[in-house]
Amino acid sequence: MKNFLFTKNSDLLRQKVYESWEVVKQWFVSTPERSLAQAYDAAKKIRNIEIEYFNNQIISAASVNETPNVMSYWQSILTQNLTIIKLRLAEFQSSRTLLEISNPVLLEKLQFIDEVIEKYQQQTLIISKVNQQSVSQPLKIDSEIYQNTSNVVNPATNNRSIGFLPSSIGRTINRITTDFSPNAEADFIRNYHISQNRTRTSVRFLLLLIVIPLLTQRFSKEFLVSPIVERVRSQQITAIFINSEMEEEAFKELKTFEEQLKFQTLLKKTPSLSPEEIESNVKEKAIDIAQKFRKKSQEAISNVFADLISLVAFAVVVANGKKEIAAIKSFIDELIFGLSDSAKAFVIILFTDVFVGFHSPHGWEVILEGLAEHLGLAPNRSLIFLFIATFPVILDTVVKYWIFRYLSRLSPSALATYKEMNE
Known part of the structure; x- marks a missing residue:
């Protein structure tokens, strides 16, 4: 009867997968x-x-x-x-x-x-x-500096920042002149629509970058990978545990169950059980634990292949969205350059403290252990500690170099604010 139900469910699942395909x-x-x-x-x-x-x-x-x-x-x-x-x-x-x-x-x-x-x-x-x-002069200068990745500073940029009067006065005069232009309203509406379309494109593409890989991973695992893995593992004798940590966890759970039975028997909370009855209960529990960890192993194997498929989907979205990526870059540049100096310093400090700060090793340890469990791998403490000892240091070096190399030219006042807040 059990085999009949299993065969029937397998046929229904196969038919559902075929129809979806x-x-x-x-x-x-x-x-x-x-x-x-x-x-x-x-x-x-x-x-x-x-x-x-x-x-x-x-x-x-x-x-x-x-x-x-x-x-x-x-x-x-x-x-x-x-x-x-x-x-x-x-x-x-x-x-x-x-x-x-x-x-x-x-x-x-x-x-x-x-x-x-x-x-x-x-x-x-x-x-x-x-x-x-039509973009304001500070944003234009910042964008040029941000895009300049060479070691040579543009002389025109330096010359433009030096004059008898502060550059902000010239920008104010230009803005007033632009406001009194006959085409000021039409230019404002046109620039507003262009900015609106750019924002919509950026937000929509960012959502696609998140939603499409997640949906691809979920549906491919549910309707494609999991049925194949389950069928392959059911047709041949395979190991219940795919790593030693699963095996230790199962043994610990079985031992705890056996000790609970003996403890309750000694306290007279349950009828006295003979050694044969205890062994029978432990055997049933062992079968349940084996089924539980077999399913857990299948989930881990399915996660590996489903994650690979989702990475392919992510790569396809990125490859077909080069113009959208350029729009996102422009949107992020405008968003960041529009922040005040204190806001820029706050974002930098928040980023560095979260990823390379004093308490960041604990977060990296949790992330790496969760990733290993998701993929069915036994967490290797030595590799995890080696990663924690090297990657945050490299990331901290990159951030400090960026602050020294670019932030000092992008926004000197933000750099000064960052130093004061960090001290």
Whole structure:
């Protein structure tokens, strides 16, 4: 009866895995056509807007005479559809090997999409340059210094910081002049939409970097790896324990159970048990412990393969998101440079104290032991202590070098605040 139920459950699980695989396979096979169709629809929307509202010209303030608010609306629609085209074409290019590319209909769609987006490539470059120039002067200087990884300091940067009047006065005058410009409102709205889109892109991509590997690890372990590992281990005689620590833990649990039985018998809390009855109870407990640790071993083996699959998924997301990574870098730079000096010093002190501070070895020890247990490895105390003795030291050296090499030029006042707070 037990074998029948096990076989029935295995068949149901196999059928469920097969159905899920067919759904995923069908979705993946249809990805090229679906991606190209979505990009084509977005291109048609842009083309229809050009014909109906911009006299068959590009969507730009130079084509028609509209108010800044109306142009901001059309610009947001254009940006949204161009983003859809970019993402869907990237998805199509990465999966086009599954599709016959010589199909005339597909080639016509690709040609139409290229004709639509080609007109906006130069305009996008111009908007990007204007957006970079509209950033405040301190942020611009900090970004240039941050991106400069060579040992040579840019003379123009040094010359720009030396003058008869403080540079902040010049920046204030430039900001007032910009505020009185006739295009100040349109520039502000345009820069706001660009910053908004960049923030949305960065947050969405960061969520994808977290969610996709986690979901991949969970579902691959549940529906793919675990059934395979369970079937392989059930078809052949395998060891119950995959490391010595599991074995010691099982023996300790069994010994504790046996001592509890004897203790309760001596205290007359349970009916007197003969040695044969005690042995029978211990034997049943041993079987339960063996099943428990066999399942624990299967979980550890499944974790290894599921983690590898999730790493592959993470690498795929990173490889297909180079532009999003650049947006994240710009977003983080703007976020960090926007902090006050005391906030920057607080973040640095918090980071260094958590990862390389006095109490950090205990945290590293807990993390490494948890990782070893997750992968089914016996924690090696010597290796753990060796890691704790070397890695935080290396990390502390890197942080100190960064503070000495870059923070002194990025924000000298933040460096002074950091020294005062650290002392």
